[in-house]
Amino acid sequence: MAGQETFPPPFKTLFARTELDARIAELGAEITRDYQDKGEDLVLIGVLKGSVIFMADLCRAINLPLSMDFMGIASYGDDTKSSGVVQITSDLSKSIEGKHVLIVEDIIDTGLTAHYLFDNLATRHPASVKLCSLLHKPDRTERAVQIDYLGFSVPNKFVVGYGLDIAQKYRNLDFIGYVEE
Numbered sequence: 001m002a003g004q005e006t007f008p009p010p011f012k013t014l015f016a017r018t019e020l021d022a023r024i025a026e027l028g029a030e031i032t033r034d035y036q037d038k039g040e041d042l043v044l045i046g047v048l049k050g051s052v053i054f055m056a057d058l059c060r061a062i063n064l065p066l067s068m069d070f071m072g073i074a075s076y077g078d079d080t081k082s083s084g085v086v087q088i089t090s091d092l093s094k095s096i097e098g099k100h101v102l103i104v105e106d107i108i109d110t111g112l113t114a115h116y117l118f119d120n121l122a123t124r125h126p127a128s129v130k131l132c133s134l135l136h137k138p139d140r141t142e143r144a145v146q147i148d149y150l151g152f153s154v155p156n157k158f159v160v161g162y163g164l165d166i167a168q169k170y171r172n173l174d175f176i177g178y179v180e181e
Helices: 017-035 052-061 112-122
Strands: 011-015 042-048 067-074 087-090 100-108 128-136 149-153 176-179
Touching: 011 017, 017 052, 017 100, 017 128, 017 149, 042 052, 042 112, 052 100, 067 112, 100 112, 112 128
Parallel strands: 042 067, 042 100, 100 128, 128 149
Antiparallel strands: 011 176, 067 087
16 A cells, blocks of 8 residues: 555664573573572562563563562653653552662663662662663763663664664564664
8 A cells, every 4th residue: 555654664673583582581690690599579670661571571581589560751752862851650569668679671871761760769768779771872871870780782873672662663573673864
């Protein structure tokens, strides 16, 4: 049909599914090692919506008892650049007091959202808070944050797929690509 969009649009692949699977298995093993003596107090907190696919695969790669919760955070809207304003759209469903918290993010871009999350979660008195991000875009850093577990660093391009979106679309791609300029 004329004018019909093809799926997916022409994205350039950065990481194929096999690369993602291998790196997530490594991250899971590292997290398992680091938290194996912490008991059953590990809580993964996924940052909605982008982290969902990554977190689903990551939690299965961690060989420990754990619980999961989610926070909705908005800083992009439907744009391709962060607005810089962080808004909680959905809060945790359970207390994290005394728990070891691992924030699971799809991407650390400016660092503003992650910094906000660290500050916000600290007020809830967890035993510890660490950060696991599938991607980091170091060229865009405005606020440095400690990324304890990192999948990949990426160039300053708008990335999409495997949970990352453009105006809420293309999260379901099984690879990570970027939009050609």
